[in-house]
Amino acid sequence: xxxxxxxxxxxxxxxxxxxxxxxxxxxxxxxxxxxxxxxxxxxxxxxxxxxxxxxxxxxxxxxxxxxxxxxxxxxxxxxxxxxxxxxxxxxxxxxxxxxxxxxxxxxxxxxxxxxxxxxxxxxxxxxxxxxxxxxxxxxxxxxxxxxxxxxxxxxxxxxxxxxxxxxxxxxxxxxxxxxxxxxxxxxxxxxxxxxxxxxxxxxxxxxxxxxxxxxxxxxxxxxxxxxxxxxxxxxxxxxxxxxxxxxxxxxxxx
Amino acid sequence: xxxxxxxxxxxxxxxxxxxxxxxxxxxxxxxxxxxxxxxxxxxxxxxxxxxxxxxxxxxxxxxxxxxxxxxxxxxxxxxxxxxxxxxxxxxxxxxxxxxxxxxxxxxxxxxxxxxxxxxxxxxxxxxxxxxxxxxxxxxxxxxxxxxxxxxxxxxxxxxxxxxxxxxxxxxxxxxxxxxxxxxxxxxxxxxxxxxxxxxxxxxxxxxxxxxxxxxxxxxxxxxxxxxxxxxxxxxxxxxxxxxxxxxxxxxxxx
DNA sequence: TACACATATTGATATATGTCAATGAAGAAT
DNA sequence: ATTCTTCATTGACATATATCAATATGTGTA
Numbered sequence: 065x066x067x068x069x070x071x072x073x074x075x076x077x078x079x080x081x082x083x084x085x086x087x088x089x090x091x092x093x094x095x096x097x098x099x100x101x102x103x104x105x106x107x108x109x110x111x112x113x114x115x116x117x118x119x120x121x122x123x124x125x126x127x128x129x130x131x132x133x134x135x136x137x138x139x140x141x142x143x144x145x146x147x148x149x150x151x152x153x154x155x156x157x158x159x160x161x162x163x164x165x166x167x168x169x170x171x172x173x174x175x176x177x178x179x180x181x182x183x184x185x186x187x188x189x190x191x192x193x194x195x196x197x198x199x200x201x202x203x204x205x206x207x208x209x210x211x212x213x214x215x216x217x218x219x220x221x222x223x224x225x226x227x228x229x230x231x232x233x234x235x236x237x238x239x240x241x242x243x244x245x246x247x248x249x250x251x252x253x254x255x256x257x258x259x260x261x262x263x264x265x266x267x268x269x270x271x272x273x274x275x276x277x278x279x280x281x282x283x284x285x286x287x288x289x290x291x292x293x294x295x296x297x298x299x300x301x302x303x304x305x306x307x308x309x310x311x312x313x314x315x316x317x318x
Numbered sequence: 319x320x321x322x323x324x325x326x327x328x329x330x331x332x333x334x335x336x337x338x339x340x341x342x343x344x345x346x347x348x349x350x351x352x353x354x355x356x357x358x359x360x361x362x363x364x365x366x367x368x369x370x371x372x373x374x375x376x377x378x379x380x381x382x383x384x385x386x387x388x389x390x391x392x393x394x395x396x397x398x399x400x401x402x403x404x405x406x407x408x409x410x411x412x413x414x415x416x417x418x419x420x421x422x423x424x425x426x427x428x429x430x431x432x433x434x435x436x437x438x439x440x441x442x443x444x445x446x447x448x449x450x451x452x453x454x455x456x457x458x459x460x461x462x463x464x465x466x467x468x469x470x471x472x473x474x475x476x477x478x479x480x481x482x483x484x485x486x487x488x489x490x491x492x493x494x495x496x497x498x499x500x501x502x503x504x505x506x507x508x509x510x511x512x513x514x515x516x517x518x519x520x521x522x523x524x525x526x527x528x529x530x531x532x533x534x535x536x537x538x539x540x541x542x543x544x545x546x547x548x549x550x551x552x553x554x555x556x557x558x559x560x561x562x563x564x565x566x567x568x569x570x571x572x
Numbered sequence: 573t574a575c576a577c578a579t580a581t582t583g584a585t586a587t588a589t590g591t592c593a594a595t596g597a598a599g600a601a602t
Numbered sequence: 603a604t605t606c607t608t609c610a611t612t613g614a615c616a617t618a619t620a621t622c623a624a625t626a627t628g629t630g631t632a
Contacts, residue, residue: 158489159572177478180471186482210471213464217434220463220470223477224431228440230484235412237492238531241618269580277492279620284581300628318413495588523610533590538611554598 150195404449
């Protein structure tokens with residue numbers, strides 16, 4: 065499905081975050097100015113210095129520990145969330161299980177479709193690794209959409225890209241068997257999220273299952289088969305794809 | 319993902335189109351002016367008379383016979399398509415089978431996500447019943463998005479509504495069993511598309527299967543079970559839901 | 573160290589669902 | 603009418619996948 069949300073992943077994943085606990089900082093703290101920030105989401109590239117300052121003035125920073133919920137499906141949604149470090153997931157809470165729509169890494173944003181409808185979240189978001197994020201008031205965001213056509217166009221473009229990504233996702237979920245779906249998720253992780261080949265999977269097996277729309281046990285079994293066939297190795301959550309070509313073929317033959 | 323596309327369904331379905339063959343009119347023909355047209359898509363409500371005229375001047379009308387392809391996944395996409403009569407479907411051609419993302423009825427539009435990306439279609443569209451449609455040059459559409467913030471905001475709102483619809487669709491497809499999925503499709507047809515209770519199903523069983531992500535045979539079997547349980551009746555493609563409450567429960571229990 | 577707890581793994585089993593093949597029914601074309 | 607073609611229906615069967623239960627592994631804490 066279909067396609068899906070207003071989230072984008074365009075930048076490279078910098079470095080795997082060590083699992084050391086962060087100090088909890090949940091109070092508002094204006095850190096360095098947006099204009100000078102190297103964690104600025106690329107969607108803001110078309111904004112003037114004045115407009116950046118507008119974003120900056122309504123912005124505040126929050127830290128989340130791994131596992132913490134960032135926002136919950138059904139709740140009101142007054143913020144544009146920009147993930148500046150760590151890894152988060154957005155997921156729909158369905159009938160007894162979750163479907164992960166995407167993983168969000170720095171510097172990407174989370175901006176649900178409810179904001180232009182009824183100001184509610186239509187999916188939940190949670191920190192997979194310890195995260196920091198900048199929150200921006202949506203009214204500022206909407207104001208800029210109205211006032212800056214380049215920004216509006218860029219936004220629509222990103223929404224469109226996300227739709228296209230989601231088309232592939234729905235087809236994978238509804239028309240491929242488990243092997244193909246797991247293959248797709250592995251490519252998503254290695255190419256789009258961790259962007260390395262031997263990569264440390266900071267997501268759980270349950271998350272892997274929620275990404276591929278199957279039970280945790282099934283996901284584990286497929287992984288085991290892939291190991292036995294020499295397609296990949298896993299040791300203590302570090303996965304390496306050994307036979308990309310074969311994995312690609314599994315993805316394509318469903 | 320469902321989650322998916324830039325299509326919207328807001329208006330009521332007027333009347334079931336009889337299956338008489340239309341005269342094929344595939345040449346350009348400017349019919350009556352947009353400004354006076356009662357088939358105007360509601361997304362245009364915020365446009366000034368001057369802007370409406372801009373749409374009108376770049377617009378032309380086409381007829382499609384049932385079964386004909388309107389456009390094909392992968393091809394370039396220079397038009398905004400507004401369905402003015404009949405019924406169309408948009409569908410992704412996946413691995414051996416299709417997934418219908420939505421049915422499009424008058425007066426709704428088809429406007430794929432590729433238009434702001436690489437100008438290609440990411441799904442196909444075909445006439446289910448005989449159709450007429452108005453095509454508008456996308457450059458005109460994009461120009462209006464840039465120049466009229468109300469129109470841009472309305473457009474984003476509709477894209478968002480579609481995303482939300484697609485969330486439900488993906489959850490239905492990936493987390494419900496066949497009975498629940500068929501129930502969802504029946505509600506979609508009776509509440510959103512035909513908008514009547516005894517309604518004539520102008521879509522085929524294959525379409526029904528492609529809407530619910532299962533094989534044609536399975537879809538037929540579930541329908542048969544529903545008939546046997548007295549939930550609905552079908553005679554010569556006229557379906558009537560007899561026990562809405564039970565059908566709703568089947569939808570919710572997956 | 574030992575315990576408690578969460579997460580990962582494995583096996584056995586039930587079942588939901590697709591595939592294949594055959595038959596029937598309804599139009600369209602001759 | 604009769605043939606032809608497409609679509610709908612039904613049954614038999616194979617299998618992909620979830621569920622349940624048991625065990626293992628790891629991780630933080632007292």
